[in-house]
Amino acid sequence: MALFVVMLVSLEAGRRLGLYRSRRDGSAARTGVGVVDGTVYGLLGLLLGFAFSGAAARFDARRELVAQEVSAISTAWLRIDVLPSDAQPAIRAGFRSYVDALLATFSSRIPPDPYAPSSDAMRAEKEIWTRSVAACMTAEGEKARMLLLPSVNEMFDAVDRERLARRMHPPRLIFLMLGFMAIAASLFGGYAMSSAPTRNWMYIIGVAATISLAVYVILELEYPRLGLVQIDSVDLVQLRATMN
Numbered sequence: 001m002a003l004f005v006v007m008l009v010s011l012e013a014g015r016r017l018g019l020y021r022s023r024r025d026g027s028a029a030r031t032g033v034g035v036v037d038g039t040v041y042g043l044l045g046l047l048l049g050f051a052f053s054g055a056a057a058r059f060d061a062r063r064e065l066v067a068q069e070v071s072a073i074s075t076a077w078l079r080i081d082v083l084p085s086d087a088q089p090a091i092r093a094g095f096r097s098y099v100d101a102l103l104a105t106f107s108s109r110i111p112p113d114p115y116a117p118s119s120d121a122m123r124a125e126k127e128i129w130t131r132s133v134a135a136c137m138t139a140e141g142e143k144a145r146m147l148l149l150p151s152v153n154e155m156f157d158a159v160d161r162e163r164l165a166r167r168m169h170p171p172r173l174i175f176l177m178l179g180f181m182a183i184a185a186s187l188f189g190g191y192a193m194s195s196a197p198t199r200n201w202m203y204i205i206g207v208a209a210t211i212s213l214a215v216y217v218i219l220e221l222e223y224p225r226l227g228l229v230q231i232d233s234v235d236l237v238q239l240r241a242t243m244n
C-alpha cells in the first residue's frame with residue numbers, strides 16, 4: 001500500500017513537472033522522453049522478473065525441504081520399533097511433542113522469530129536424543145544403535161536445513177533498488193502523460209496497482225512465514241495423525 005501511494009504521488013508529480021516544462025519550453029520539453037522512458041521501464045521489468053524468479057525458486061526449495069523433513073521424521077519414527085518395547089513409549093511421546101512444536105511454527109501467522117527454533121522444539125529434541133542414546137546403550141538396545149541414532153540425527157538435520165533456508169533472501173539493497181525504480185518509472189510515466197489534456201485515471205491507477213501488486217507477491221514468496229502465502233504443512237499434519 002505504501003508503494004502504491006508513493007507511485008500515485010510520483011505519477012502526479014511527474015505530470016505536473018511535464019506541464020510546467022511544456023509551458024516553459026514548448027515542444028522541446030518532450031525531446032528524448034521516449035528513450036529515457038524505455039530505459040527506466042526496461043530496467044524495472046528486468047528487476048521485477050529476476051526478483052520474482054528468484055523468490056519463486058526459493059519458495060519451491062523451501063517446500064522441498066519441508067517434504068524432506070517429513071520423510072526424515074517418518075523414517076526415524078518407524079525405526080523406534082527396533083528398540084526394546086519398554087523404551088519406546090517415552091521416545092514416541094518425545095516425537096509427538098517435537099512434531100507438535102514444528103506444527104506450531106507453521107500455524108503461527110507471525111512467529112516471534114521465524115529463523116530460530118522454538119523452545120518447545122529444542123526441549124523435545126534434547127529429550128528425544130537423550131532417551132534414544134540411553135536406550136541404545138543398553139544390551140537390549142544395542143542392535144538399534146546403527147539404525148535409530150543416524151535416523152534421529154538426520155531428522156534434526158533436515159529440520160535445521162528447512163529452518164536455515166528461511167534466512168536465504170536477496171540483499172535488502174535489491175528491494176530498495178526495486179522500490180526506487182518503481183518510483184522513478186512512475187515519475188517518468190507521469191511526465192509522459194502530461195501531454196494529455198486530462199488525467200487518465202485508468203492508466204495512473206493501473207500502473208501503480210500492477211507494479212505494487214507484483215512487488216507484494218515477490219515479498220510474499222520471499223517471506224512465506226510472515227504473510228498470507230504460507231508453506232503447506234499438510235504432509236506434516238498427516239504424519240502427526242499417524243503418531244496417535
